[in-house]
Amino acid sequence: MKQISVKETIPQLWHKTRHRGWRWFVTFLLYMLMCGLAFVFLYPFLYMLVTSLKTNSDLNNFVVQWIPRTLFFKNYSLAAELMDYSTGLRNSLIITVLATIGQLISCSMAGYALARYKVPGGKAMFFIIILALIIPTQTIIIPEYLLYARMGWLNTYLPLIVPAFTGYGFKGALYIFIFRQFYLGLPKELEEAARVDGCGFIRTFIRIVFPVARSAYIVVLVLAMVWHWSNYYEPSLFLGNTEMQMLSMSLNNIKATLNLPPEQLDFLYQINDDNALNNATLMAGTLMVVIPIFIAFCFLQRQFIQGVERTGLTGE
Amino acid sequence: MKKKFRLTSAQRHALTGLVFLIPFLIGTALFFLYPTVTSLLLSFGDTDDTREGIYIIFQGFQNYVNAFTQDTLFVPKLLDSVETMLIETPLTVILSLMIAIMLNKVQGGKGVFRVIYILPFLLGTGDVMSQLISEGVDDQVLSLVSNNVIPREYIDYLSTDLLTAIDTLFGIIVKVLWSCGVQTLLFLSAIQSISPALYESAYIDGANQYEVFWRITLPMVSPMLLLNLIYTVVTAFTAVDNPLLEYIKQLGIEQSQHGYAAAIGWIYFAVILLFVGVIALIVGRYSRKVKTA
Numbered sequence: 001m002k003q004i005s006v007k008e009t010i011p012q013l014w015h016k017t018r019h020r021g022w023r024w025f026v027t028f029l030l031y032m033l034m035c036g037l038a039f040v041f042l043y044p045f046l047y048m049l050v051t052s053l054k055t056n057s058d059l060n061n062f063v064v065q066w067i068p069r070t071l072f073f074k075n076y077s078l079a080a081e082l083m084d085y086s087t088g089l090r091n092s093l094i095i096t097v098l099a100t101i102g103q104l105i106s107c108s109m110a111g112y113a114l115a116r117y118k119v120p121g122g123k124a125m126f127f128i129i130i131l132a133l134i135i136p137t138q139t140i141i142i143p144e145y146l147l148y149a150r151m152g153w154l155n156t157y158l159p160l161i162v163p164a165f166t167g168y169g170f171k172g173a174l175y176i177f178i179f180r181q182f183y184l185g186l187p188k189e190l191e192e193a194a195r196v197d198g199c200g201f202i203r204t205f206i207r208i209v210f211p212v213a214r215s216a217y218i219v220v221l222v223l224a225m226v227w228h229w230s231n232y233y234e235p236s237l238f239l240g241n242t243e244m245q246m247l248s249m250s251l252n253n254i255k256a257t258l259n260l261p262p263e264q265l266d267f268l269y270q271i272n273d274d275n276a277l278n279n280a281t282l283m284a285g286t287l288m289v290v291i292p293i294f295i296a297f298c299f300l301q302r303q304f305i306q307g308v309e310r311t312g313l314t315g316e
Numbered sequence: 317m318k319k320k321f322r323l324t325s326a327q328r329h330a331l332t333g334l335v336f337l338i339p340f341l342i343g344t345a346l347f348f349l350y351p352t353v354t355s356l357l358l359s360f361g362d363t364d365d366t367r368e369g370i371y372i373i374f375q376g377f378q379n380y381v382n383a384f385t386q387d388t389l390f391v392p393k394l395l396d397s398v399e400t401m402l403i404e405t406p407l408t409v410i411l412s413l414m415i416a417i418m419l420n421k422v423q424g425g426k427g428v429f430r431v432i433y434i435l436p437f438l439l440g441t442g443d444v445m446s447q448l449i450s451e452g453v454d455d456q457v458l459s460l461v462s463n464n465v466i467p468r469e470y471i472d473y474l475s476t477d478l479l480t481a482i483d484t485l486f487g488i489i490v491k492v493l494w495s496c497g498v499q500t501l502l503f504l505s506a507i508q509s510i511s512p513a514l515y516e517s518a519y520i521d522g523a524n525q526y527e528v529f530w531r532i533t534l535p536m537v538s539p540m541l542l543l544n545l546i547y548t549v550v551t552a553f554t555a556v557d558n559p560l561l562e563y564i565k566q567l568g569i570e571q572s573q574h575g576y577a578a579a580i581g582w583i584y585f586a587v588i589l590l591f592v593g594v595i596a597l598i599v600g601r602y603s604r605k606v607k608t609a
Contacts, residue, residue: 034418038432040493043457044439044448110340117333118326125337125344132348134546134592136554138561139581142568143354144347146363166343174547176340201332223498230440233561237569248442255447279451286444293438305430308501309508 045290052076052284059280072280079285082254088247089292091239095160095246096228102164103175103224104217110167111179112209116188126180132173137233145237155241160234170231175220182216215307222297222304229293247289254285355578362575372575379579390580393559398587401552404492408548409541411489412496416503417533430504437497445494446556454494455487495551499544506540507533535606542599546592553588560584
C-alpha cells in the first residue's frame with residue numbers, strides 16, 4: 001500500500017491531483033489577467049501624464065498616442081496660473097489636515113466608547129450612526145447651508161472643519177463604524193490589566209489602546225485624507241469665494257477659461273502665444289490636483305494596505 | 317455627618333463612556349439631528365423669506381405631490397440615478413470580490429499589485445474623476461474602436477451599433493473598476509481572516525475550487541458582503557456624476573426653493589432606504605441560513 005508522507009501539506013496533495021502543466025497554465029493566465037487589470041488601473045494616471053505634456057499639434061495628431069514629440073512643460077505653468085494653484089493648495093492643505101485630525105480624534109473616541117462602555121442610549125446612538133451613513137448629503141444639505149449662512153460660516157473653513165471635530169463631517173459616520181468594529185474585535189484584557197495596575201482611563205487610552213490600534217488609525221487617516229482632498233460638492237456650496245477655493249474645485253477655472261467666448265479671449269492671447277491653452281492644460285491641472293495626495297499616499301501605502309488586512313472588519 | 321456622594325461602579329462606567337461621547341453627542345445634535353429634522357419639516361412647506369432665520373410656512377404634502385405631478389425633470393433624473401445604481405452595484409460587488417480573490421491567490425509581486433489596484437481611489441470621487449469620465453477616458457481603456465485591445469481587422473465584420481454598445485459596456489466596467497478600491501480591500505481583509513483549516517478540510521474531503529468558493533469563501537465573507545453592498549448603494553447614489561446632486565443644489569441654493577429641494581431629498585432618501593432594506597433583508601437571511609447550516 002502506498003504511504004502518504006506526513007511532510008506533504010494538504011495544498012500540495014491537492015495540487016498533485018492536477019496535471020502540473022495545467023497548473024502552470026492557470027497561473028500564467030492569472031498573471032496575464034492581473035497585468036491587464038493593472039493597466040486599467042494605471043491608465044488614468046498615464047493618460048493624465050502623457051496628455052499634460054503634449055503640445056497643441058501633438059494633441060490633434062492621431063499618430064502621437066503615447067509619446068509626445070516634445071515635452072511641453074508650459075502646460076503646467078499655464079494651468080497653475082489659471083487655477084491660482086498656491087491659494088488652492090493652501091486651502092486644501094488646511095482643510096484636509098484639520099478635518100482629518102478632527103475626525104481621527106472624535107471618531108475614534110466615539111467608536112471606542114460605543115464598543116467598550118455600556119452607555120445609556122448606546123443602541124440609539126448606533127442607530128443614528130447607521131442612519132447618518134445612509135442619509136445622502138442631498139437630503140440634509142439645504143438646512144445645513146441655511147444654518148451656516150445664518151452663523152456667518154459661509155466662505156470660511158469652519159463648515160468643513162468644525163463638524164469633523166464632532167465625529168461628523170465628510171463620511172464621519174463611516175469612520176465611527178470602522179473604529180467601533182475594530183475595538184469590538186480587540187481583546188479587553190489589555191485594558192483591564194492596565195486598569196488593575198492603576199492606570200486612569202485617559203492614560204489607558206493614550207498608552208495602551210492607541211499603540212495597539214495604530215493600523216485602524218492609519219486606515220481611517222488615509223481614507224479621510226483622500227476623501228477630504230477630493231471632496232467637491234460641499235466645498236463648492238460653502239466656499240463660493242475664489243480666495244477660499246479648494247484645489248478640487250479649481251479645475252473649474254481652467255474649464256471656464258476654455259469655454260470663454262472668443263471675443264473675451266484677448267487677455268489669453270498674451271499668455272497663450274503658441275496656442276497652448278487646450279485639453280493638455282486641463283490634464284496638467286488635473287494631475288497637479290492629484291499629485292499632493294499621491295505623494296502623501298506613497299508614504300502611507302504599505303501601512304494602509306497592511307492596516308486594512310489587519311483591521312479585521314468583519315462587518316458583523 | 318454628611319454622606320459622601322458616591323456613584324456605583326456601573327454608573328461610573330457609563331459616565332466614563334459618556335465622556336468619550338461628548339463631542340459626538342454635540343455633533344449629533346448640531347450637525348445631524350438639527351439639519352435632518354429641519355429638512356424634514358422644510359419638506360412640508362417652504363421658508364418664510366420675509367423674516368430672518370428659518371421660519372417655515374407649512375403646506376402639507378404639496379411639495380411631494382408637485383415633485384411627481386408638476387416637475388418634468390425630477391422623475392427622469394430619479395429613474396436615471398436608480399438605473400445607474402442598479403447597474404453599478406452588482407458589478408462593483410462581483411468585480412471587487414473577484415479581484416480580492418485573485419489578489420489573495422497571487423504570491424509573486426503581491427505588494428505591487430495591491431498598491432496598483434488601490435491607486436484609482438486617489439482620484440477620489442470629485443471633480444478629477446468627473447473630468448476624466450467626461451473626456452471619455454473610461455471608454456478609451458478597453459475601447460474596441462480605438463484598437464486598444466483587439467486589432468481592427470478582427471472586428472470589422474461587427475456592426476458599428478454593436479461596437480458602440482460593447483464600448484459603453486466596457487466603459488461602465490472600467491468606471492466600476494476605478495471606484496471599487498475600498499470594496500476590494502474590505503473583501504480582501506475578510507478573505508484573509510478565513511481560517512486555512514477550513515480550506516484544508518474541504519480539500520481533503522475532495523472538494524474542488526468551485527465548491528470551495530460557494531461553500532466556504534462566499535458564506536464566510538457574507539457579513540462583509542452586506543456592508544459592501546450597502547456602502548456601494550449609498551456611494552452610487554451620491555456619486556459625483558449623480559444628476560440629482562446638481563439638481564438639488566440648483567433648486568435649493570441658486571433658486572431658493574428650499575422646501576421643494578428638501579422634499580426631493582427625502583423622496584430620494586426613501587428610495588435609498590428601500591434598496592438598502594431589501595438588500596439587508598436578502599443578505600441577512602442568507603448569512604443567517606449559512607450560520608445555522
